[in-house]
Amino acid sequence: MSNNAKSNLTDFLSGKLFSNGLEISIQESPYFLRTELLEKICESKKIIHIGFADHKDLIIKKIENNVWLHGRILKKAAKCVGIDINKEAIEFIQKKIGIKDLYCLDVEKDDLPLEILSEKWDYILIPEVIEHVDNPVNFLKNIKNKFSNISDKIVITVPNAFKFENFLNAMKNKEVINSDHRYWFTVYTIAKVLTLSGISIENFYLANSYHNSAFYEITKKSPLFRDDIIVIGKFF
Numbered sequence: 001m002s003n004n005a006k007s008n009l010t011d012f013l014s015g016k017l018f019s020n021g022l023e024i025s026i027q028e029s030p031y032f033l034r035t036e037l038l039e040k041i042c043e044s045k046k047i048i049h050i051g052f053a054d055h056k057d058l059i060i061k062k063i064e065n066n067v068w069l070h071g072r073i074l075k076k077a078a079k080c081v082g083i084d085i086n087k088e089a090i091e092f093i094q095k096k097i098g099i100k101d102l103y104c105l106d107v108e109k110d111d112l113p114l115e116i117l118s119e120k121w122d123y124i125l126i127p128e129v130i131e132h133v134d135n136p137v138n139f140l141k142n143i144k145n146k147f148s149n150i151s152d153k154i155v156i157t158v159p160n161a162f163k164f165e166n167f168l169n170a171m172k173n174k175e176v177i178n179s180d181h182r183y184w185f186t187v188y189t190i191a192k193v194l195t196l197s198g199i200s201i202e203n204f205y206l207a208n209s210y211h212n213s214a215f216y217e218i219t220k221k222s223p224l225f226r227d228d229i230i231v232i233g234k235f236f
Contacts, residue, residue: 029206035067038155044076046121047081049082053086054070067210073125081103086104107142119150127157128159130193136183136197137193140194144197158185159227161184163225164225165227201233203232204230
């Protein structure tokens with residue numbers, strides 16, 4: 001989708017215009033893996049990583065396989081703090097791995113600590129979280145209200161409804177999904193959610209979660225078949 005196309009979509013995203021058959025063309029784009037792209041975005045930046053912890057029983061294995069996102073972001077960012085509601089996982093990470101600057105908070109309800117409020121941050125990073133919350137628009141409105149004084153921009157990643165494996169599974173009459181997910185997203189629907197939350201779209205990418213050689217050629221040529229949507233937004 002070109003910048004001009006994005007600007008033309010503003011009235012549809014805000015609800016000023018309506019179409020029951022709106023067509024959006026997605027241009028071919030460079031092939032990305034999600035974690036590598038997030039590393040590039042976060043490199044030398046100051047990051048607040050919301051939902052960083054992951055499942056406690058998976059963290060060590062992910063670190064060993066170099067796929068634990070927070071650990072990789074820590075190596076690239078100028079500074080990175082983690083916020084999560086999983087107290088058990090946070091305590092495990094602090095004691096067993098020795099990582100600091102971690103906070104057990106409900107970002108919608110709890111006050112932010114002075115250590116976070118006293119600095120200006122480049123990005124609020126919220127990867128693979130929105131699909132887990134009951135009301136994404138309300139959640140992101142609360143994020144904007146809580147963080148817009150200390151950061152101008154947000155980076156969100158969500159699962160892509162059009163990922164190629166979904167079509168293959170549908171042909172077998174089955175759905176394969178994380179049982180805690182409430183939603184799949186498309187480029188348009190995540191843009192709609194962000195716009196209604198008071199967040200403008202600066203850029204977006206389609207990326208794969210991991211390299212699958214069997215799907216490489218088709219996902220390289222057709223980005224809408226990739227696993228994830230990554231959006232950089234700005235609070236307005």
